[in-house]
Amino acid sequence: MSVPPLDPGRGPASSSLVNLVADGLVLPPPSATPAPAVAGAAALRSESSAAAAVPTSEPSAVAAAAPPDIMLRSGTIEKIAAMMSSSVGEDAASHADQPKIVDLATSKGCSDPRYEHFTKRLVAHPSKEGRLVPPHLSEWTRAGRFPSPFKTNPRTLNLGLSFVSNNETILVDIIGHAQHETISREFLRCGPRETIAFHPQTVKAAIVTCGGLAPGLNTVVRELVYTLSRMYGVEEVYGVPYGYRGFYSPNHNLRRLTEDEVSSIHHQGGTVLGSSRGGFDLKLICDAVEDRGLNQLFIIGGDGTHRGAMAIYQELRARQSKITVVGIPKTVDNDFPLIDRSFGFDTAVEETQRAILCAKVEAKAAINGLGLVKVMGRASGQIAMFACLASRDVDVCLIPEIPFELAGPTGLFRCVSDLFNTQGHCVIVVAEGAGMELIDDDLRSYGTDASGNVKRPDIGLWLRARLNEHFASLGRELNLKLIDPFYMIRSLPANATDSLYCSLLGQSAVHGAMAGYSGFSAGIVNGHHVMLPMTEICNRQRTKVDVHSRMWHRVLACTNQPSLCSSPKMQPQPVAKANAAKPSTSMDPHPPVSVSPVEPPTESDTLKSPTESGTPEPSTEAGAPEPSTEAGAPE
Ligand SMILES: Nc1ncnc2c1ncn2[C@@H]1O[C@H](COP(=O)(O)OP(=O)(O)O)[C@@H](O)[C@H]1O
Numbered sequence: 001m002s003v004p005p006l007d008p009g010r011g012p013a014s015s016s017l018v019n020l021v022a023d024g025l026v027l028p029p030p031s032a033t034p035a036p037a038v039a040g041a042a043a044l045r046s047e048s049s050a051a052a053a054v055p056t057s058e059p060s061a062v063a064a065a066a067p068p069d070i071m072l073r074s075g076t077i078e079k080i081a082a083m084m085s086s087s088v089g090e091d092a093a094s095h096a097d098q099p100k101i102v103d104l105a106t107s108k109g110c111s112d113p114r115y116e117h118f119t120k121r122l123v124a125h126p127s128k129e130g131r132l133v134p135p136h137l138s139e140w141t142r143a144g145r146f147p148s149p150f151k152t153n154p155r156t157l158n159l160g161l162s163f164v165s166n167n168e169t170i171l172v173d174i175i176g177h178a179q180h181e182t183i184s185r186e187f188l189r190c191g192p193r194e195t196i197a198f199h200p201q202t203v204k205a206a207i208v209t210c211g212g213l214a215p216g217l218n219t220v221v222r223e224l225v226y227t228l229s230r231m232y233g234v235e236e237v238y239g240v241p242y243g244y245r246g247f248y249s250p251n252h253n254l255r256r257l258t259e260d261e262v263s264s265i266h267h268q269g270g271t272v273l274g275s276s277r278g279g280f281d282l283k284l285i286c287d288a289v290e291d292r293g294l295n296q297l298f299i300i301g302g303d304g305t306h307r308g309a310m311a312i313y314q315e316l317r318a319r320q321s322k323i324t325v326v327g328i329p330k331t332v333d334n335d336f337p338l339i340d341r342s343f344g345f346d347t348a349v350e351e352t353q354r355a356i357l358c359a360k361v362e363a364k365a366a367i368n369g370l371g372l373v374k375v376m377g378r379a380s381g382q383i384a385m386f387a388c389l390a391s392r393d394v395d396v397c398l399i400p401e402i403p404f405e406l407a408g409p410t411g412l413f414r415c416v417s418d419l420f421n422t423q424g425h426c427v428i429v430v431a432e433g434a435g436m437e438l439i440d441d442d443l444r445s446y447g448t449d450a451s452g453n454v455k456r457p458d459i460g461l462w463l464r465a466r467l468n469e470h471f472a473s474l475g476r477e478l479n480l481k482l483i484d485p486f487y488m489i490r491s492l493p494a495n496a497t498d499s500l501y502c503s504l505l506g507q508s509a510v511h512g513a514m515a516g517y518s519g520f521s522a523g524i525v526n527g528h529h530v531m532l533p534m535t536e537i538c539n540r541q542r543t544k545v546d547v548h549s550r551m552w553h554r555v556l557a558c559t560n561q562p563s564l565c566s567s568p569k570m571q572p573q574p575v576a577k578a579n580a581a582k583p584s585t586s587m588d589p590h591p592p593v594s595v596s597p598v599e600p601p602t603e604s605d606t607l608k609s610p611t612e613s614g615t616p617e618p619s620t621e622a623g624a625p626e627p628s629t630e631a632g633a634p635e
């Protein structure tokens with residue numbers, strides 16, 4: 001594929017900020033430099049010749065990358081208010097699009113009642129720290145400045161209309177309160193930039209997929225290849241086999257990825273590149289990247305992968321390499337911090353519903369039928385929670401964030417008995433990390449996987465054994481069917497929603513890399529695609545279900561399940577603040593997989609037998625007290 005000619009012409013002034021500058025309402029940045037004139041495509045055959053042709057100096061490159069502070073002249077608010085259409089005051093979404101016209105210092109002086117809410121509620125963070133801008137190559141190396149090929153490539157000419165400026169941000173904290181102002185952090189918006197940092201013919205991109213599978217991995221890979229190649233004219237894109245180790249392993253070669261090669265991969269589940277856990281060796285990876293002349297890395301993975309990507313970014317930056325490191329968040333568990341949701345989650349929930357329906361059918365067809373469905377989610381109950389809500393066929397949802405008891409008047413055994421009494425059957429969904437507080441300390445974990453994730457006993461098998469034992473001891477019939485769609489829900493190709501999401505993620509990642517941003521991940525926040533600095537991601541814990549949230553209350557309303565835990569010290573703690581940063585910023589070589597959100601149970605809490613830890617149940621189906629059962633070791 002030939003490289004589209006590059007043209008020095010400027011694109012249309014798409015940003016409202018540009019118009020405000022033109023109108024003299026917003027002061028331009030002191031060092032704002034017009035886009036450089038470029039001789040033409042021939043002059044850009046190599047980046048070095050292009051760099052010579054373009055009057056690129058370090059300060060101007062920085063100016064292009066770092067958004068200027070926006071200063072407002074006094075009285076500006078009124079002028080802007082007068083300029084804006086009357087519809088703006090009525091639509092919260094359009095407010096969110098215009099956060100920066102608010103000046104905290106002068107907002108009180110805004111007399112237009114239409115902007116009262118606007119100034120109170122949607123205030124961009126006044127400090128620079130609140131504007132979470134990802135690093136840019138120009139901060140440590142000589143970044144190129146080239147006009148985007150969108151301006152002249154006949155196939156993408158119209159895309160020039162959708163350029164995004166470095167001043168467009170998305171507010172993170174968007175819930176307004178009448179009583180006080182909401183000061184929001186901002187992320188830089190994704191999208192094609194007018195000026196790019198790489199000449200497309202010099203790009204040597206590599207894509208790697210790490211960790212567990214998620215629906216849509218191949219769709220992301222395909223979109224990365226297509227965006228690089230079709231939108232920018234990049235010719236060299238490589239796939240790294242089997243995760244991080246594929247960068248340096250003598251047993252595997254990088255695989256050239258062309259449009260033809262990847263055109264149909266989105267119809268397959270899994271990842272055509274292969275994936276793995278473990279194998280992260282910072283020096284070997286960075287040396288291999290430099291030796292192979294790679295200059296754009298697209299790293300698709302979860303929180304572990306991102307800690308690795310962050311380390312790679314930091315190391316390459318320290319080496320002053322002109323290499324961008326871009327992450328794309330992946331985890332089927334949907335517990336990646338900051339983003340609205342992770343790709344593949346929707347597909348996984350949809351597939352889980354099928355298992356739930358199957359459980360329901362089996363349960364209803366039997367005397368005292370119990371359908372038990374075990375789903376993924378070692379630290380977070382997101383899949384279980386959303387699948388329960390979506391299917392509406394579940395009686396009990398068990399998640400890692402909420403401890404539960406088996407015996408006693410509020411325990412699971414009693415709850416199941418009651419359901420048999422009232423409706424003759426029941427359906428339970430359990431997330432893999434749930435119930436760990438019931439399992440003896442020595443059996444709760446058995447080592448770690450190659451990435452350092454703690455291995456847990458199978459809660460589905462364990463619960464089945466306990467329930468069977470309990471009902472057998474009562475002499476009461478139980479027909480329990482354990483349905484384990486564990487790997488089935490993540491090995492599918494993406495559904496339509498996830499597929500679209502994956503495509504946009506791939507495009508966002510490429511636009512950011514071509515613009516010269518690094519150490520960031522493309523993600524969706526409040527419905528908009530943004531660049532999340534990796535520091536922000538790596539300083540946060542995985543997202544957990546907040547049991548005091550409205551979403552969990554919806555689950556309780558949907559399942560009608562009682563509290564399954566009477567012990568006050570085992571009550572779940574509120575999630576202090578969603579996406580709250582960890583106190584420490586240090587890299588954690590093997591991040592602990594936190595399963596229990598409450599203080600670890602003491603020995604007396606650990607289940608020896610249900611009756612030891614709970615009150616005997618007052619009645620059985622026949623009205624007699626249920627005898628105790630023995631809790632054995634997990635299977
Ligand atoms: N703290 C870390 N620092 C560097 N690399 C890590 C770290 N944690 C995990 N990795 C690497 O990231 C890759 C994927 O990690 P893993 O935890 O298996 O999946 P995920 O990224 O989905 O959480 C593995 O190759 C692993 O070695």
Ligand SMILES: O=P(O)(O)OC[C@H]1O[C@](O)(COP(=O)(O)O)[C@@H](O)[C@@H]1O
Binds near residue numbers: 210212213330432
């Ligand atoms: O058997 P594997 O490959 O280790 O995967 C199991 C784990 O993968 C997960 O889906 C999460 O994987 P990631 O963290 O890599 O996204 C967990 O829910 C599950 O415990």
